[in-house]
Amino acid sequence: MASSPRSPVLELERVRKRFSDGTPALDGIDLEVRQGELVSVVGPSGCGKSTLLRIVAGLTMPSSGMVCLRTRRIGFVFQDPTLLPWCSLRSNLELLGELEGTPRSEHQRLAGEAIAVVGLGELAGHPPRALSGGMRMRASLARSLTLRPDLFLLDEPFGALDELTRHRLTDELAQLLLERGFAALLVTKSVTEAVFLSSRVVVLSAQPGRVVGAFPVPFPYPRAPRLRHSGAFDRLAGEVSACLRAVGQCPAEVERG
Amino acid sequence: MRLLAKWGPPLGVLGGFVGCWYAVSFLLLSPERRFLVPPPQAVVETGFLDHANLVELLEGLAQSARVAMLGLGIAAGLGTGLAVLMHQARWIERSLYPYAVVLQTVPILALVPLLGFWFGFGLRSRVLVCVLIALFPIIANTLFGLHSVERGYHDLFTLHRATRQARLWKLELPAALPAILTGLRISAGLSVIGAIVGDFFFGQGQPGIGILIDLYRARLQSEQLFAAVILSSLLGVATFTAFGVLARRLVGRWHASSASAPNP
Numbered sequence A: 001m002a003s004s005p006r007s008p009v010l011e012l013e014r015v016r017k018r019f020s021d022g023t024p025a026l027d028g029i030d031l032e033v034r035q036g037e038l039v040s041v042v043g044p045s046g047c048g049k050s051t052l053l054r055i056v057a058g059l060t061m062p063s064s065g066m067v068c069l070r071t072r073r074i075g076f077v078f079q080d081p082t083l084l085p086w087c088s089l090r091s092n093l094e095l096l097g098e099l100e101g102t103p104r105s106e107h108q109r110l111a112g113e114a115i116a117v118v119g120l121g122e123l124a125g126h127p128p129r130a131l132s133g134g135m136r137m138r139a140s141l142a143r144s145l146t147l148r149p150d151l152f153l154l155d156e157p158f159g160a161l162d163e164l165t166r167h168r169l170t171d172e173l174a175q176l177l178l179e180r181g182f183a184a185l186l187v188t189k190s191v192t193e194a195v196f197l198s199s200r201v202v203v204l205s206a207q208p209g210r211v212v213g214a215f216p217v218p219f220p221y222p223r224a225p226r227l228r229h230s231g232a233f234d235r236l237a238g239e240v241s242a243c244l245r246a247v248g249q250c251p252a253e254v255e256r257g
Numbered sequence B: 001m002r003l004l005a006k007w008g009p010p011l012g013v014l015g016g017f018v019g020c021w022y023a024v025s026f027l028l029l030s031p032e033r034r035f036l037v038p039p040p041q042a043v044v045e046t047g048f049l050d051h052a053n054l055v056e057l058l059e060g061l062a063q064s065a066r067v068a069m070l071g072l073g074i075a076a077g078l079g080t081g082l083a084v085l086m087h088q089a090r091w092i093e094r095s096l097y098p099y100a101v102v103l104q105t106v107p108i109l110a111l112v113p114l115l116g117f118w119f120g121f122g123l124r125s126r127v128l129v130c131v132l133i134a135l136f137p138i139i140a141n142t143l144f145g146l147h148s149v150e151r152g153y154h155d156l157f158t159l160h161r162a163t164r165q166a167r168l169w170k171l172e173l174p175a176a177l178p179a180i181l182t183g184l185r186i187s188a189g190l191s192v193i194g195a196i197v198g199d200f201f202f203g204q205g206q207p208g209i210g211i212l213i214d215l216y217r218a219r220l221q222s223e224q225l226f227a228a229v230i231l232s233s234l235l236g237v238a239t240f241t242a243f244g245v246l247a248r249r250l251v252g253r254w255h256a257s258s259a260s261a262p263n264p
Helices: A049-057 A089-100 A104-117 A133-145 A163-180 A191-197 A225-229 A231-246 B002-028 B031-036 B040-049 B051-088 B090-105 B108-119 B123-147 B151-159 B164-201 B209-218 B222-251
Strands: A008-018 A024-034 A038-042 A064-069 A074-077 A151-155 A183-187 A200-204 A211-216
Touching (some): A008 A049, A008 A183, A049 A151, A049 A183, A049 B151, A074 A133, A089 A104, A089 A133, A089 B164, A104 A133, A183 A191, A191 A200, A191 A225, A200 A231, A225 A231, B051 B090, B051 B222, B090 B123, B108 B164, B123 B164, B151 B164
Antiparallel strands (some): A008 A064
16 A cells, blocks of 8 residues: 555535435535555444445435535445355356446456455356355455455445454455555444554544544555554554544444454 | 154154044944045055055046146246246236236136037146146246345346346246246145146036046045045145255255245
């Protein structure tokens, strides 16, 4: 991952979202993600984190404000792996290329590369059902890689996994982002995950979501797994958690595993 | 041991049923009234071991099976097509679905004389009865399946600018396949009923098993009548089972409901 951020890939200015039933979800979000930068968004449940990602992806329209996206190549990793269960792993990875209309040979090649990157080459012919939860999530990541995205949107991608698998996948994701220099916007409930992966952690308030804190993460990349056990890491994670508690996050929901 | 656990209970019920059958035949009915419920061995001897009778029954059964499968095939194509059409826009669904429900609720016997007037008393009307009986479960299940695709998958397709055709062929129809096969399974049994009901009213052409049942009833040939009823039931069970096997083959690898669907 580039240590000095470059031009912005994504800019949000005063983005507001109110659902059709009148529920306010987001209130005046300003946010910028630069090339090679990973920004994490943490906040209480229901603060509009996922809505924010959906707005960036164009899946939900904002009520007002400006979304400036300087690329069309977006990789979205959902909370669920959303792999088509009737297709093999390889076919799943070829899907996005097919939908985007890239030439067959091209998307087959990119799918093959992406499977290899996440270490699932031997399971390419298997259906998703044959894979463990962690493998499915890795496959979902690999699927997004096939489009060579400039911006990765990650919506609590490891939320449903056990802690050990989550740490392993977080390490793998950190390595991947470092190697490829993507920009990424990560929504997570895990403060540890956010601090470990990000160059900046943004804290949203409870509904409607507003930016109430932004914490630059000073640790250089690449980050070794043992960073999680350092005093500086713990202090920063503590500050983020304290900010979350101050905005109404129930302590039990602050995950610092 | 596992075989015994699987087959023991249904075979036990069958044994009990045959026992009751014997009891009714020999204990409740006097010999001159025994034709009302002939004992099982008389049904087997006359209906299944007499070559001429067996050939007549099997030919009738084959004809009814042809009618049922033809009707089911048309209902499957028409029902799936209508459901896909309704799925394209809410207003199309709102326009057509109430009439699909009406089709389901109209007593088919009330329509039979009209069908005879319009389409004659032969094969066409028999097939049409099957179509009318089998259509609704296919429409309802296919529509349910198409509507039940999870939002995450739709988001994925929207995000990558999928065309309507790509969404239908790569996502919605495969995802709806278990529901479509469930509808087909229900309709397969119904179409057999439709073929036999059609036989009763549309007697022209090669006789189906329904025509034979009516004939045996008129002639008081109760052994053949029972044999025909047993064969008709077996045809229904066979088609239901066949579609269960088909569902397991097609979607059992990835869909739990088909992998564990019970067979009769």
